[in-house]
Amino acid sequence: MNKKSKFLDITKIVVIEILLFFLLLIFFKIESVLILFVAVALVVLVFIAFRIYKKQVQSILNLFALNRPVVLIILLILLILYPVLSPIIIPRGGTYWILILIQTGIYIITALGLNFQLGSAGMMNLATAAFYGVGAYTAGILSLKLGWPALITIPVAGIVAALAGLILFIPIYKTKGHYLALVTLAFGLMLVLAADNIEFLGGPQGLKNIPSINLFGYSFLSSLGGLHFYTNYYYFVLLLVIITVVIFHRLFNSWVGLTASYIRDDEPAAKGCGINSNFQKLLIFMFGNFFMGVAGAIYAHMIGFISPPNFQFTQSLLIVSIVIIGGMDNILGLIMGAFILVVLPEKLRVITEYRIMLYGILLIATLIFRPRGLLPFGPRKYESLLGFRKGGRSDVE
Amino acid sequence: MSSFAIFTQIIFNGLMLGIQYSLIAVGFSLFFGVLDVINFAHGDIFMLGAYASLVLINLFGVLSASGSSYIFFLIMILLLSAIIVGTLGVSFERIVVKPVSKGPPLMSLVATLGLGIAIREAVRLFYPRGSETKRFPEILSKLLGNKSLEFGGVILRYDNLLIIGIGMVIILLLAFFINRTKMGVTIRAVAQDGEAAEMMGVNKNLIVDVTFFLGSALAAIAGLMNGIYYNSIIFGMGGMAGVIGFSAAVMGGLGNVYGAIIGGFLFAMTESLSAAFIPKGSEFMDVVAFGVVILFLVFRPHGILGEKTYERV
Numbered sequence: 001m002n003k004k005s006k007f008l009d010i011t012k013i014v015v016i017e018i019l020l021f022f023l024l025l026i027f028f029k030i031e032s033v034l035i036l037f038v039a040v041a042l043v044v045l046v047f048i049a050f051r052i053y054k055k056q057v058q059s060i061l062n063l064f065a066l067n068r069p070v071v072l073i074i075l076l077i078l079l080i081l082y083p084v085l086s087p088i089i090i091p092r093g094g095t096y097w098i099l100i101l102i103q104t105g106i107y108i109i110t111a112l113g114l115n116f117q118l119g120s121a122g123m124m125n126l127a128t129a130a131f132y133g134v135g136a137y138t139a140g141i142l143s144l145k146l147g148w149p150a151l152i153t154i155p156v157a158g159i160v161a162a163l164a165g166l167i168l169f170i171p172i173y174k175t176k177g178h179y180l181a182l183v184t185l186a187f188g189l190m191l192v193l194a195a196d197n198i199e200f201l202g203g204p205q206g207l208k209n210i211p212s213i214n215l216f217g218y219s220f221l222s223s224l225g226g227l228h229f230y231t232n233y234y235y236f237v238l239l240l241v242i243i244t245v246v247i248f249h250r251l252f253n254s255w256v257g258l259t260a261s262y263i264r265d266d267e268p269a270a271k272g273c274g275i276n277s278n279f280q281k282l283l284i285f286m287f288g289n290f291f292m293g294v295a296g297a298i299y300a301h302m303i304g305f306i307s308p309p310n311f312q313f314t315q316s317l318l319i320v321s322i323v324i325i326g327g328m329d330n331i332l333g334l335i336m337g338a339f340i341l342v343v344l345p346e347k348l349r350v351i352t353e354y355r356i357m358l359y360g361i362l363l364i365a366t367l368i369f370r371p372r373g374l375l376p377f378g379p380r381k382y383e384s385l386l387g388f389r390k391g392g393r394s395d396v397e
Numbered sequence: 398m399s400s401f402a403i404f405t406q407i408i409f410n411g412l413m414l415g416i417q418y419s420l421i422a423v424g425f426s427l428f429f430g431v432l433d434v435i436n437f438a439h440g441d442i443f444m445l446g447a448y449a450s451l452v453l454i455n456l457f458g459v460l461s462a463s464g465s466s467y468i469f470f471l472i473m474i475l476l477l478s479a480i481i482v483g484t485l486g487v488s489f490e491r492i493v494v495k496p497v498s499k500g501p502p503l504m505s506l507v508a509t510l511g512l513g514i515a516i517r518e519a520v521r522l523f524y525p526r527g528s529e530t531k532r533f534p535e536i537l538s539k540l541l542g543n544k545s546l547e548f549g550g551v552i553l554r555y556d557n558l559l560i561i562g563i564g565m566v567i568i569l570l571l572a573f574f575i576n577r578t579k580m581g582v583t584i585r586a587v588a589q590d591g592e593a594a595e596m597m598g599v600n601k602n603l604i605v606d607v608t609f610f611l612g613s614a615l616a617a618i619a620g621l622m623n624g625i626y627y628n629s630i631i632f633g634m635g636g637m638a639g640v641i642g643f644s645a646a647v648m649g650g651l652g653n654v655y656g657a658i659i660g661g662f663l664f665a666m667t668e669s670l671s672a673a674f675i676p677k678g679s680e681f682m683d684v685v686a687f688g689v690v691i692l693f694l695v696f697r698p699h700g701i702l703g704e705k706t707y708e709r710v
Contacts, residue, residue: 124503170695177502178435182647183694185640186687197680313636317510324507357518363511364493371500 009063010070016060017071021078027347028097029090079238083231095228102230102302104342105237106295109244111322111334113291116248118320119329119377120257121284122264123172124181127188128292128319133311135161135293136300137195140207143301150213154297161293162286164191172285173278176267188316196308206307213301220301233302240298244291245331252331260284261329261380325366327373336374402550407673411666413557413626416564419661420619421642422649423571424612426657429646430588431601431608434498434505438513439616440639442486446617447630448520449478451533460534471536475563478621479614486613487606489516495605513639521632530631533624560622567618568658574611575654584608588652616642637683644690650703659701664690 030039050057064071082101087094110132117123125131135157142148142156171183195201202208213220213236220232251257262270263277271277300306318341326337345355366374421443428436454460459470489512497508521527537556545554575581586594587604595601623638624630645664649656664686671685693700 118503122503124506168691171691175694175698178429178506178651179647179694179698181435181503181506182643183691186644186690189640190684190687193681193684197677197684313640314514317507317514320507321511324504353522354518357515357522360511360513360515360518364497364508364515367500367504367508367511368493368496371497371504 009067012060012063013067013070014074017074017078025085025089028086028093030347076242080235083227083234087227095230098228098230098234100343100346102233102237104338105234105241106299107319107322107342108241108335108338109237109295109298110292111319111338112244112248112331113288113295114319115288115323115329115331115334116251116260116291117285117288118323119334120252120260120264121281122176123281123285124177124184124320125285125288126181126185126313126316126320127191129311129313129315130188130191131161131164131289131292132296132299132315132319133191133195133306133308134164135296136306136311137201137207137296138293139297139300140210140306141201143211144207144209150211150297150301151215153301154294157297157300158290158293161296162290164293165286165289166282168285169282172281185313188313192308192312195311202307204308206305206310207300208305210300210304210306212304213298233298237298240294245335249331252329256284258380321363325363325373327375327377330373330375330377333373333375333377340374399550403673405549405551407669408666409551409553409557411662411669412561413665414668415662415665416561416568417619417622417626417638417661418641418645418665419568419658420564420615420622421638422645422657422661423654424616425643425646426649426652426654427584427588427608427612428494430652431584431591431605432495432498433502434494435502435509435643436494437506437509437639437643438489438494438516439509439612439642440635440637441513441516442482442489442613442635443616443620443623443638443642444520444630444632444635445485445516446478446482446620447533447624447634448524448531448620448632449481449617450474450621450624451531451630453477454534454536459536460539467540471540474536475618475621479617482617482620483610483614486609486616490605490609494609513635517632517635524632527632530629533628533630535625535628537625556625560625564622567615571611571615571654580604580607641686644687648690648693648700650700653700653702656700656702663701 027039083098086097090097110128114125114128117125138157138160139150139153142153143150148156168183168187171180175183196204213233215236220236221229223229223231259270259275259280262273262275263280267277296311322337322341323334324337325340326335327333341359345359370376421439424439424442425435428434428439453474457470457474459467459474462470493508493512494505497505535556537559541555541559543554545552546558547553575585583594583599583604584607586597587599587601587608591601594604619638620630623634641664642661645660646657647660648663649658649660667686667689668682672679672682675681675685
């Protein structure tokens with residue numbers, strides 16, 4: 001490929017990404033219901049156009065796949081620029097959308113933890129929000145009662161959430177499928193009921209005035225270059241999301257991910273191949289929980305107030321549906337799912353009343369028409385695992 | 398009160414709740430048998446049952462009736478709400494549950510959870526002032542008065558006794574239906590091996606419909622009982638009921654109807670015993686009950702009456 005066409009490709013990518021980014025910003029800006037419906041109609045039209053011009057779309061997708069580093073760098077730049085641009089383009093509610101994006105980020109971290117359990121290893125965990133709550137309460141208690149700094153409470157919260165998963169080690173050994181779903185569901189309900197009734201944890205009132213994050217003397221409550229203080233959290237969460245995505249991407253392409261998939265697809269066969277599936281499952285469960293705990297701790301520090309209703313079963317359901325709607329064992333799909341299920345309902349606030357019902361119907365419709373999620377995961381590609389990269393042949397697929 | 402009286406009272410409360418839980422759990426077990434699916438919307442079907450009977454009571458103006466026509470109205474409400482909710486259950490099955498049951502099991506679980514949310518929200522939005530707690534009329538105490546049976550310090554309300562009696566009759570009828578009728582045998586055959594049953598000429602789709610009708614109707618009756626027992630209903634009451642019903646079905650052994658009934662009583666007894674004997678028990682009773690469920694799954698994963706399954710390579 002000569003230099004000129006390479007340059008042309010990169011320009012194309014830049015233009016497309018910036019265009020998409022501004023479309024998203026405009027979508028945030030729209031307030032009137034009518035225009036919102038027009039926007040939805042446009043999206044549907046675009047999808048139909050995709051169906052008709054398959055070749056062109058495919059060529060664009062190929063372009064993105066071939067120049068992945070460029071795509072990611074531009075995406076990163078746009079994401080970093082977002083908090084600066086948002087208040088300018090959306091004078092009313094720009095900071096609000098930053099908050100929504102932070103929440104999306106927190107959900108992505110949680111859902112990635114769940115995806116490792118549910119998507120990779122096939123272990124249903126309906127106590128996701130409860131483990132997230134364990135992290136939040138740990139961070140709250142440690143910083144309120146002991147005055148520990150956030151830099152320590154966040155990882156400790158993750159570890160405590162992982163240890164809370166360890167309590168379930170016998171059920172994890174012995175049950176699977178629907179039964180494991182029930183065990184985790186019951187465990188989650190137990191944790192929420194317990195938090196509601198233990199006075200040390202604040203009971204139904206929860207914990208108030210949890211201090212904000214203070215990183216090496218820099219308080220996250222101070223404004224960053226004249227921007228709203230949410231911007232601090234935005235960058236912090238962005239960094240953590242990137243780290244988490246990288247970790248899980250590497251894990252997916254490692255023997256750990258492969259072992260997990262083997263256990264998910266055929267556990268007796270995996271055992272037959274000498275995999276200690278019980279131990280692996282426990283590790284996977286605890287590792288996933290760690291990230292839920294971390295996400296919970298960030299939430300607790302940012303909002304400053306937590307109470308049991310924040311961590312109820314409906315929250316778990318939201319996180320599970322992020323993983324399932326996006327497509328299991330697929331990080332890109334999961335991020336898409338998080339955007340659909342967290343950002344879109346915010347937009348639907350104009351029809352507040354019917355929001356939750358629409359969410360239920362959306363869930364059903366997705367699963368009826370695309371039972372494997374929006375971006376179902378195809379067969380694994382073993383290139384990176386077997387050590388050969390681009391251009392190498394992959395015989396095993 | 399003597400310890401005997403306290404104990405009897407606890408057992409009585411347990412029976413009262415146990416009837417309701419059993420009727421819900423039977424649905425979970427039946428559906429799992431014929432479609433291999435956990436229908437998490439079943440708790441909300443139970444809630445629909447309570448609302449349907451409330452609507453019927455208001456519609457008929459039952460409370461103004463008297464004498465033998467009053468009894469007739471009560472029976473009509475029981476039957477009509479069961480039929481209405483049963484039909485709704487079949488339509489939900491046709492639209493949602495059966496299509497998703499062909500996919501991976503966890504997907505169908507999430508889809509039915511979504512269905513439950515949709516039903517709950519529909520009631521909240523479209524029932525007049527649906528987000529408030531609704532008062533359920535005390536239709537039985539009008540029939541029996543506010544009297545109660547007293548012996549040795551035990552106080553048993555007559556209307557509650559009647560509910561237990563009706564529940565027992567329904568459970569016996571169910572057992573008869575499952576065991577002795579041709580349809581019951583067919584349902585069991587489909588539950589055991591759907592494909593083989595189809596090869597023997599069983600119309601599986603019809604059986605699935607019948608099963609969902611039966612399960613939903615039983616849940617509706619449980620909803621009516623719940624309304625009479627607590628005198629109040631709310632749109633969100635199905636969430637916890639669904640989880641409890643599922644737990645009871647699992648404790649008894651998924652797919653086994655008798656197991657579900659036993660599981661329902663077991664769960665209710667655990668709740669009422671822990672409410673009585675554990676300090677701060679009424680707050681922690683569900684914590685204890687779910688702890689028992691988890692222990693059950695650990696030590697008897699296939700439930701009390703469930704068949705033990707082995708995985709073959």
